Amino acid sequence: LSEETESGVVKIAAGAVVCxxxxxRGDVTIGARTVVHPKARIIAEAGPIVIGExxxxxxxxxxxxxxxxxxxPDAEDVEPKTMSxxxxxxxxxxxxxxxxxxxDNNVIESKAEVGRNVILSSGCIVGACCQVNTCEVxxxxxxIYGSECLRRVQTERPQxxxxxLDFLMKILxxxxxxxxxxxxxxxxxxx
Amino acid sequence: xxxxLQPEKVxxxxxxxKKIRVPLSQLYFCRxxxxxxxxxxxxxxxxxxxxxxxxxxxPSAEAKLKKNRCANCFDCPCCMHTLSTRATNIPAPLPDxxxxxxxxxAYYLACGFCRWTSRDVGMADKSVASGGWQExxxxxxxxxxxxxxxxxxxxQREKLxxxxxxxxxxxxxxPQAFSQHTIHVVEKYGLGTRLQRQRSGAPISALYGxxxxxxxxxxxxxxxxxxxxxxxxxxxEDYYTRPVxxxxxxxxxxxxxxxxxxxxxASQLHPRHKHLLMKRSLRCRKCEHNLSKPEFxxxxxxxxxxxxxxxxIPEVRIMSIPNLRHLKESQVLLTLTNPVENITHVSLxxxxxxxxxxxxxxxxxxxxxxxxxxxxxDAAAExxxxxxxxxxxxxxxxxxxxxxxxxxxxxxxxxxxxxxxVTVAFKLRHDFRNLAAPIRPTEEGEATSEAIxxxxxxxxxxxxxxx
Numbered sequence: 001l002s003e004e005t006e007s008g009v010v011k012i013a014a015g016a017v018v019c020x021x022x023x024x025r026g027d028v029t030i031g032a033r034t035v036v037h038p039k040a041r042i043i044a045e046a047g048p049i050v051i052g053e054x055x056x057x058x059x060x061x062x063x064x065x066x067x068x069x070x071x072x073p074d075a076e077d078v079e080p081k082t083m084s085x086x087x088x089x090x091x092x093x094x095x096x097x098x099x100x101x102x103x104d105n106n107v108i109e110s111k112a113e114v115g116r117n118v119i120l121s122s123g124c125i126v127g128a129c130c131q132v133n134t135c136e137v138x139x140x141x142x143x144i145y146g147s148e149c150l151r152r153v154q155t156e157r158p159q160x161x162x163x164x165l166d167f168l169m170k171i172l173x174x175x176x177x178x179x180x181x182x183x184x185x186x187x188x189x190x191x
Numbered sequence: 192x193x194x195x196l197q198p199e200k201v202x203x204x205x206x207x208x209k210k211i212r213v214p215l216s217q218l219y220f221c222r223x224x225x226x227x228x229x230x231x232x233x234x235x236x237x238x239x240x241x242x243x244x245x246x247x248x249x250p251s252a253e254a255k256l257k258k259n260r261c262a263n264c265f266d267c268p269c270c271m272h273t274l275s276t277r278a279t280n281i282p283a284p285l286p287d288x289x290x291x292x293x294x295x296x297a298y299y300l301a302c303g304f305c306r307w308t309s310r311d312v313g314m315a316d317k318s319v320a321s322g323g324w325q326e327x328x329x330x331x332x333x334x335x336x337x338x339x340x341x342x343x344x345x346x347q348r349e350k351l352x353x354x355x356x357x358x359x360x361x362x363x364x365x366p367q368a369f370s371q372h373t374i375h376v377v378e379k380y381g382l383g384t385r386l387q388r389q390r391s392g393a394p395i396s397a398l399y400g401x402x403x404x405x406x407x408x409x410x411x412x413x414x415x416x417x418x419x420x421x422x423x424x425x426x427x428e429d430y431y432t433r434p435v436x437x438x439x440x441x442x443x444x445x446x447x448x449x450x451x452x453x454x455x456x457a458s459q460l461h462p463r464h465k466h467l468l469m470k471r472s473l474r475c476r477k478c479e480h481n482l483s484k485p486e487f488x489x490x491x492x493x494x495x496x497x498x499x500x501x502x503x504i505p506e507v508r509i510m511s512i513p514n515l516r517h518l519k520e521s522q523v524l525l526t527l528t529n530p531v532e533n534i535t536h537v538s539l540x541x542x543x544x545x546x547x548x549x550x551x552x553x554x555x556x557x558x559x560x561x562x563x564x565x566x567x568x569d570a571a572a573e574x575x576x577x578x579x580x581x582x583x584x585x586x587x588x589x590x591x592x593x594x595x596x597x598x599x600x601x602x603x604x605x606x607x608x609x610x611x612x613v614t615v616a617f618k619l620r621h622d623f624r625n626l627a628a629p630i631r632p633t634e635e636g637e638a639t640s641e642a643i644x645x646x647x648x649x650x651x652x653x654x655x656x657x658x
Contacts, residue, residue: 125306127305143305143306145304145305146270146305150305152269152305153439154306154307154308156308158306
């Protein structure tokens with residue numbers, strides 16, 4: 001299998017379950033107890049991506065740290081910005097996330113799109129097929145739902161998907177090969 | 192290409208009380224009157240009530256008592272989706288031993304779409320899965336009930352007085368059987384229940400059907416008149432300076448769905464029971480036959496009686512339109528489908544000059560002068576691979592193709608206007624065998640039903656002129 005050259009290394013912490021069929025490129029760090037399904041894509045083009053613990057990244061989800069649209073990749077004055085994702089987030093099937101900063105306990109539902117200038121704090125839920133590409137910080141515990149992206153605030157944050165994560169960490173290794181985890185930080189992870 | 196198949200492109204004219212132009216798929220056909228009927232010229236009757244989420248049937252009397260709402264299902268006050276019951280385990284002290292705690296199930300309502308939960312408005316979790324949830328009570332219920340009783344009594348009294356006046360005016364030789372009971376049918380605001388129902392759009396009084404029994408002593412109900420207050424509560428001082436908390440403000444739709452309370456804050460939005468939907472049956476106003484009668488069971492989508500127009504009238508559909516140019520003749524390909532099982536003969540006529548139905552056409556049309564023959568619909572034809580050729584002699588200038596019960600034919604269109612959409616109209620005449628006619632027992636060996644010829648006015652909208 002020939003792959004394109006990686007410009008960075010992928011560091012997968014011990015305890016994370018990352019399937020081989022997932023497409024991870026660039027400088028990506030994945031925390032413990034995170035599950036990355038096959039066909040998920042995490043692409044760090046314009047800077048590194050740091051993913052925390054306990055996240056659930058489902059099939060065909062796309063987490064991409066890409067260049068802003070009006071800047072060419074070859075321009076010199078573009079600093080690589082780190083995309084950081086907190087703990088206990090859920091990226092459901094087919095979502096696209098370009099947000100640079102995502103807090104904890106957020107849920108990005110299926111086929112939702114989160115733009116680059118959005119900052120998700122904690123407990124936010126971006127509903128299915130909703131596109132959020134404003135330039136703002138979304139308040140805690142906000143739910144964005146509906147075809148017109150209406151918003152409301154809920155009183156409690158969504159529960160972390162611990163049951164689902166435990167189940168997947170037991171079942172996925174039975175059916176998929178996993179990428180090698182590292183304890184240190186220098187060896188490249190490719191199985 | 193698929194836009195040409197949209198039903199709104201081909202409209203059939205219905206000659207009812209009003210002249211309506213509607214696609215054939217939305218029309219009904221009364222085979223006793225042999226006429227097309229639209230939704231506006233039939234009378235709608237309620238068949239049964241059912242809840243759309245739990246599909247529970249409810250007799251009309253019970254539905255009226257529960258104000259047309261389901262007993263088990265709730266609507267999210269925020270997004271109007273159906274609420275589902277979720278369970279959590281909470282530690283609760285055992286009744287015997289207060290020091291030990293055991294896991295008990297607690298139920299709360301949650302919306303899958305907007306993630307609203309019953310805990311958001313402060314409703315406590317219930318220990319039973321269903322039946323524990325109560326709607327908040329309207330503080331004005333008593334006053335409203337009293338007012339309704341008073342006005343019902345007033346309406347009854349007025350009705351009796353009016354009927355007494357009518358009876359006094361009648362000639363003395365009226366039969367004695369014409370007593371007070373029969374007069375009760377005449378309602379306060381109408382000409383009579385039957386006629387009132389037939390007039391479309393007539394309001395039905397809310398007091399209809401409720402009447403005091405004869406002999407019940409007519410209690411005088413008095414009500415206090417509403418008091419007009421001079422003093423109004425002053426606005427809070429920070430009314431103009433306090434910043435608006437947008438997530439807390441309810442939208443108009445959320446507010447008006449709860450007309451009892453109309454809460455302005457989202458933390459007072461309580462869930463309401465789900466509205467029932469109803470199944471309706473349609474009845475032709477002229478001959479009183481049923482045109483559409485659904486099954487009683489809410490889970491079944493079939494009909495007991497389904498006299499829809501597409502199963503009796505040949506349907507015209509547009510297949511392809513060339514570039515249309517002003518005052519230039521172009522050929523448009525149409526298809527004609529035969530819905531019945533016997534051979535149908537169709538002839539097309541252009542509308543005459545000064546036809547009162549022909550108001551929308553913006554182009555001249557030349558239709559084939561020969562009669563088109565359509566084969567019957569054969570349900571088994573799709574499985575029969577060795578289909579025999581049907582043996583119809585088709586003029587290739589007129590008929591483009593023929594496929595089981597469908598033919599494609601050409602019409603010539605000459606747009607008359609330089610701008611705007613091109614609309615053409617023509618008359619479609621076909622033979623219809625009425626299977627509902629009574630069978631005559633004496634004559635045997637004769638054709639079971641006679642064919643009558645029906646003419647329909649069809650309008651096609653062919654889209655804009657090619658630039």
